[in-house]
Amino acid sequence: MTDKQDVVQEVESALAIGARIKxxxxxxxxxxxxxxxxxxxxxxxxxxxxxxxxxITLKVSEPLLVKVAKKxxxxxxxxxxxxxxxxxxxxxxxxxxxxxxxxxLDTVMDKVFSxxxxxxxxxxxxxxxxxxxxxxxxxxxxxxxxxxxVGGSASVGLDFEHKLLRLGIISHAYSDFHLxxxxxxQLDEKDxxxxxxxxxxxxxxxxxxxxARAKKTQVICITNNDGSPLSQSSDLSIFSPAMxxxxxxxxxxxxxxxxxxxxxxxxxxxxxxxxxxxxxLSSGINIVSPLHGLK
Numbered sequence: 001m002t003d004k005q006d007v008v009q010e011v012e013s014a015l016a017i018g019a020r021i022k023x024x025x026x027x028x029x030x031x032x033x034x035x036x037x038x039x040x041x042x043x044x045x046x047x048x049x050x051x052x053x054x055x056i057t058l059k060v061s062e063p064l065l066v067k068v069a070k071k072x073x074x075x076x077x078x079x080x081x082x083x084x085x086x087x088x089x090x091x092x093x094x095x096x097x098x099x100x101x102x103x104x105l106d107t108v109m110d111k112v113f114s115x116x117x118x119x120x121x122x123x124x125x126x127x128x129x130x131x132x133x134x135x136x137x138x139x140x141x142x143x144x145x146x147x148x149x150v151g152g153s154a155s156v157g158l159d160f161e162h163k164l165l166r167l168g169i170i171s172h173a174y175s176d177f178h179l180x181x182x183x184x185x186q187l188d189e190k191d192x193x194x195x196x197x198x199x200x201x202x203x204x205x206x207x208x209x210x211x212a213r214a215k216k217t218q219v220i221c222i223t224n225n226d227g228s229p230l231s232q233s234s235d236l237s238i239f240s241p242a243m244x245x246x247x248x249x250x251x252x253x254x255x256x257x258x259x260x261x262x263x264x265x266x267x268x269x270x271x272x273x274x275x276x277x278x279x280x281l282s283s284g285i286n287i288v289s290p291l292h293g294l295k
Contacts, residue, residue, distance in 0.1 A: 014090035017083045019122040019241040024072045026200065026225035032068045035060060039068075039080070042088045051077045091118065119242045119253045120260055126239055127261065135220045135236050136268035139164070142192040142218075145171035148180050148208055149196035156222075156258045157196055163266045168280040180208035189216040197221070198240065198254045200228025209233050222258050238265070 021040055025033050035058055038044055045054070054077075055062045069080040099111055139145055145164060149157035154175035161173040174180045187193065193212045197205050200223035209219055210233060221234040224241055231237040240257040270277045 013125070014086040015122045015125040017087040019126045019239075021072050022122075022241040023126070023224060023226045023239055027071060027227040028068065031060065031064070032071065034058070035065065035068045036072060039084060040087075042091055045081060045084050045088075047081070047085055049081060115253055116256050119257050122241055123239070123257045123261065126241065127264070128238075131236055131238060132261075132265055132268050135238065135265055136272055138192050138218050138220065138236070139169065139194075139265075140269050140272040142169075143190040144187065145169060145192050145194065146183050146187065146212075147171055147173040147194045147196070148175075148205060149173065150175050150177070150202065150205065152252070152255050153196040153198065153222075153258070156255055156262065157194070159259060160194065160262045160266070163262070164269075166281055166284045167266075167269060167277050169269070177204035177208065180204070181211055184208045184211035184215070184217070187212050187215045187217040189218075191215075191217045193217055193219045195219060195221045195230060195234065196223075196258060197228075197230050198224045198242070198258075200225050200230035202230075206230060206233065222261060224254065 018040060021036060025036060028036060038058060039054070051062050051065055055065055058065075066076050069075075069077050072080070074080040074083060099108055103111070147157040147161055149155075154173070157173035157175070161171050164171045172183070174183055184193065191212075193209065195205060195209050200221065206229055209221075209230065212219060213233060218236075219234040220236045220238065221230050222238050222240055223230050224239065225231060226237060226239060238261055240254055240261055242254040242257050270281075
């Protein structure tokens, strides 16, 4: 392995630290989550930061900080601090900042692009090719593909419905909870559900997924949290770690990550039958090209 490859692997490993902490937020209570979200912001912790300093700043006890460190996968505060330093060193910016009313448009664009690029890099660091490959096989061989997504995830679901159609896979994306339940009740073991939910905890979404599971339908989820109820109820989980402030927004960044993960899944499905799917893609392009003035 070359020195360049070693450096790339080190950066990806460091990025995965941030991604995995974000993916573990669902197992924390509100106070613990507030602690974890503060710790992961670049500029809040450095090598000299002590356990006592953090406890005073956050107005929590030192034992609680150690408990949070252990819940998110570290032996204690020291190991967590060391991991965070490695993570911070991999980030492209000196200090994480939210958009403010005083920012110029150039500054706003820098922050938006930086946030999105960072989220994509972190998502890639924990993306599992084997899981995406298994999901592609399930979708390619399914009789019916049903996509669930509400809010921002609804538009992501519609985009994937369009992509699948290009490969000749007829699917349908639902964003209404009643229709989700009705569709789920009609499925069986030959079908596949793709559930897109950043929190993975929406009650109505879980009701629809559990209804499909009761029919022995395979469920693939796209979600932020590996400990979320949706992930626990799914056969395969593809993770889209993202966390940001109220203006840049977790959901806005998450949609970008979700779209890229689903693009990867789309290509994986295409590779299940490269020549056949390539012909279907060409057929779709040719039939609509006159509508765009193309010959």
